[in-house]
Amino acid sequence: MAILDELLQSGGGSATLLAAAAVLLLVLLSSALSRQESANEPPGPRPLPLLGNLLELDLKRPYNTLVEVQAKSSLLVFIKSRDVQEVRLGFHSLPGLKEGGGPGRLQDGEGSPGQLRRGVWRPRHLAHREAVQRRARRHLGQRGLVEGDATLHFDQPERLRDGKEGVRGQDRRGISAPPGSHQELQRFLCNGATTTMNYPTIVSRHGFGEAFDTTQPINYAVSNIICSIVYGNRFDYDDPEFTNMVDGMNRKIQLAGSPSAMVYNMLPWLGRKLPENKEFFRLTADYGKKNLEIFSRLRESLNPLLCRSLVDAFFARKQHLEESGITNSHFHDQNLMWTVQNLFAAGTDTTAATLRWSLLLMAKYPDIQDKVHEELRRVIGDRQVRVEDRKNLPFTDAVIHETQRLANIAPMAIPHRTSRDVTFRGFRIKKDTTVYVLLTSVLHDESEWEKPHSFHPDHFLDKDGKFVKSDAFVPFSAGRRVCPGESLARMELFIFFVTLLQRFRLRPPPGVSEDGLDLTPRVGFTLSPAAHTLRALDCM
Template identity: 50%
Template sequence: MSVLDSIVLQTPSLVTLLGTVVFLLLLYLLSCSSQEQGKDPPGPRPLPLLGNLLMLDLSRPYLTLCELSREYGSVFTVHFGPKKVVVLAGYKTVKQALINHAEEFGDRGLNQITKDINKGHGILFANGDSWKEMRRFALTNLRDFGMGKKGAEEKIIDECHHLKTVFEKYEGKPFDTTQPVNYAASNIISAIVYGDRFHYTDPQFKGMVDRANEGIRIIGSAPIQVYNMFPWLGQWIKSRGRMMKLVDQNVKDVMDLVRGLKDTLNPQMCRGFVDSFLARKQKLEESGTQDSHYHDKNLINCVTNLFAAGTDTTGTTIRWGLLFMAKYAHIQDQVQEEISRVIGSRQVLVEDRKNFPYTDAVIHETQRLANIVPMSIPHVTSRDVIFQGYFIKKGTTVFPLLTSVLQDESEWESPHTFNPAHFLDAQGQFVKREAFMPFSAGRRACPGEGLARMELFLFFTSLLQHFRFSPPPGVTEDDLDLTPAVGFTLNPSPHQLCAVSRV
């Protein structure tokens, strides 16, 4: 046999050997790449198309996600239908993502219903240069028209008087606090946005407030969660149609109010956010500026964003506070003792907060336990990121699970009970807690936090100064249900309280 024949006969084995070497080399390179990138976060195995849908409580998905975090850790993957999302759980993890990696986790995640409603405009559900400009403009105007200033304090104190008048009309009989409290909270943001408050009986104002609250409830409902996963089902989901009708009517009302303000606009004396926006828009148009972010769609969406957020979250927190006081009478006793001792019957002011450590602790504990935005508003990664050893791809929807922060068992002594001592030191003085994050954190933290804190202190203290809150006759404190209603934000379940005058 010639040497050539020998080589030919051995060629198959050489090919096999070379193939094996190439295969092993590729595995090695892929392994190195995988180690460099990191691995995907763990999570439950998804079903085709349905993902993890069958294991999710769609009415209260935050509860399912909290349970999954106990099994899979503080960074895990879950599939909402065919869509893969990453959940961040626990104070340390959420803080690390939103603050230490603010740029990577700073974009807004847009689900189908928010795309339908906002179409990328406004503040809450927008990204890019438009969002940056609208957020900056909103923050400037919130400060200019009251946030953190004496002017806002005067507006809130005036609104406290209107709200107390409504409560007094019930003469200690049971009533639902929802509408009057929401109208009061809404009037503060209305005064800043439109330059004036509304009467509680104004049908246009009542319609806007009630629709905003109904819309927030619908957005958090199970049918809308299904729609977000499978948008092609939209025509068969009644909640989606109802939501869009609410949006259309709100847009009409806002446009009507804007037209009235535009007709009386004086750019040298702006009355509120809308005036400032119109004046800026007018100035840019006169200068011939092209491609400006100051157009009608951004104006309408900024106004509806501010109005809904300023109404629902603050009003909901106040209502939780009153419910907690009715349920925990001994805590209400201590709040009212502190109020009587520190200011007596005079009007409470923002500057008094430093002298109200117990009351301030009760307000903070209300925000913590009420947990009104349990999943935050979704974020999306702006670039590929290695986070806690896991690779998270650009464009991945991320849920910072605020419930897991506000009820983190490693941060709070009794995370699932109402305990104002969480915010008090051994001497009874108020202490800040790093894991107190109801307004979220980082680039997407609530722009109205300063205003909301002022409202909560003045409304809560003024109401507790004038009224004793209790369950209706025949209902015990134990009977008061603290189970939240279904919604994007967690409102108290329907209930009535008695507000008995203390004066």
């Protein structure tokens, strides 16, 4: 059984072995008990008391198990564990996703929408410590940009605006730039891609044509974009404060998707004993301490009339409210901490992972890489890429989209929670049920894609070689809860990918063939490439 294997491999001495024995005893005692189903409960495999379906899951890649069950039984997979209720939504076809109104809504029996709150994880989930969750309020409160229920907008350089109504009256979260700043952001991204990932940087660190691990160079480059937005300045790549924060966040995201984390989410009394979960909590504490030090420095040099960053804008707004006698607002230090952590986790890991997949795929499929190089030379030559070049680079754009589709870095998206009882396709989903949308069931849907499990850029090209969109392309999720950083991520992916391919030809390390490059993802909350090295050869 996967859970017992995980407990034994994680160590923990006699206490862990006793706990494993207790779990085994529980399974034996409960195997004879029958399942008591509620009326119209979503279908799925029979759960065991206390453990639910935990023993049936592939703890390293639970989305694979869920897709298999969905394909065999029905639209929905229902998983329970004591007071933990979860519904995993998988769709046989794209219309099923549209029928639900996207991950942000489920239709009840009378046609009115039931709202799904993003990321309000159950109190015992690993990513949110129990003590924090007990104190957390139902509005944005102490959960930041992703986990909260209110809206927080960075819609002008000098201030933040909070409120229940988002852009155009919709309940959306995001960071939106002020008018006229699009060109400034483009120049910033281009300069960042050029100065941090150019040929001299690779050569000075690794030597001409030598194999190197893409993880840190890509993670640091992407993270510095978020640092500039959040803190108002970039970090040197040799700064231990910066590298420790980025490496620690990368490790946390890996741990959050580990089998130990799943054990904790379902059985916290047992999961908190596992070494990997203890490491997660230690990294969280270290990250918070480092951020408090940075916040303190920024607060000391704050000029409310000249905001340098999101943190400055947050402090300026907080100061203004306090001077007006308002002390009970969303603008408090705990909320700032969660918001910054959300931005770093979502803004660095997802984009960096996608870029690393793109480089690995270019090295594995040299014929496709040659076509990208040819298009870049023909259309933009040696000049700096611009966002508006995308429309003239259909094959390159198709390669980026296909990378996102095949990499499937967030197969179960971000967890949501129903705000009230809802009915979907005749099935009742109770209030406060955690809901996961299986994006992988659409991104790898055999009825939507010619070659769903292969790298095939033609998925996004018509017979004339022009780029075509697909409604089944949902790596950023869909509906009201679509990823708030989608526009920034799309811009980053395009500019970084083109800048790198203008300068480098990616090749496998010495002694490894293209076929020998492994596309099996690393276990984690998001799916990153497994550890590997590549060579970057100058093609200028």
